[in-house]
Amino acid sequence: MVAKTLRESTGPLGVAARPKVVDFNARVKERRHANTLMVVKRVAITIAFIAAVVGVVWALFFSPLLRLDSAQITVSGANEWVSGSKVESIASAQAGKSLLLVSTNDIETQLAAIPGVSKATATKQYPHGMRVAISAQEPAAMLKTPDGSLTAVDSKGRVLNSVKNASTDGIPVIEVNDVTKSLKSRSVVTAVKVVDSLSDAMRARVSKVTAQTQDSVTTELDNGNYTIIWGNASQMKLKKAVVDKIINDPNVIGDKHSVDVSAPLRPIIK
Incomplete structure (x- = not known):
């Protein structure tokens, strides 16, 4: 045991050597420095990652790129x-x-x-x-149900689309209880054909459309100032010409407010 101790404490020339002294303060400083570098590196990586993400988000969502x-x-x-x-x-x-x-x-x-x-x-x-x-396409008419829903239909009574709170300027509105059932009704389908055949100027004046039967289609113009009884959808070209002549000539319409052209060659003015 003594011999082993002497060998460990003896230098290469047989001279006794001083044992190494460890500087603990220096080691602590080195470790702190290494830890600091590691923290700085991690922070730098995190900042770089965040910057990259922010850059990508800005490029995709806020830059002119897209x-x-x-x-x-x-x-x-x-x-x-x-x-x-x-x-x-x-x-x-x-x-x-x-x-x-x-x-x-x-x-x-x-x-x-x-x-x-x-x-x-x-x-x-x-x-x-x-x-x-x-x-x-321009709807022939709008079917309005009691809940305020509006359904646009073409001249053949086919549904185009359904809307709510839409402007109906220039589109005659027909009030119905049920859209599906009404489109199976000859009176409603005939009313749609009648208002579809009117000129844009007259369509814009239509304030109400009624049809008890397919032969009694009636429209009100100018908020009820004139009532036009069209009858059915036949001879509409002639009926329109007669109505235009009557309501646009003060000498003919006078103080009357109702025109029945269901028999266009014998119009009735009341």
Whole structure:
């Protein structure tokens, strides 16, 4: 044991060597420095990651990279009833936003709320455009139920779309209890045909439509100032000419307010 101790404490020349002294303060400082470097590195990595995420979010959602340009909005299916400019104005409300934030559903919903629009689709065209396609026609009439719902129908009584709180300017409104049942009624279908055949100017003056039977279609004009009894949908060209002549000539209509042209060659003015 003594010999082993002497060997460990003896240098290469047989001279006794001093044992190594460990500087604990220096080791503590080194460890603290290493820990500090590790913390700094982790913080730097975290900051870099956050900056990268923020950069990506900004680029995708707020930069011009994917911004919708109103000049790159294309419209198909527009016509005299629903103009291309009207469709563009609805879609352009989303212009300036990133396409990732643009709601095509909002655009489609607004378009579908226009009477006569039976189909509307909005498709994003990256990086800056949008394609909007619609199918629309001027309704022959609007069927209004007691709850205020409006259903647009064409001249053959086919449903175009259903809306609420929509403008009915220029579209005659027929009040019904049930849309499905009314479209199976000859009186309602005949009333639709009658108002569809009227000129735009006269359609705009229609304030009420009634039809007890298919041979007694009646419209009120100018909020009830005139009542026109059309009868059925036959000879409408002649009936319209007779009505126009009567109500637009003060010497003929006088102080009367009712015109019956169910027999157009023998109109009755009351």
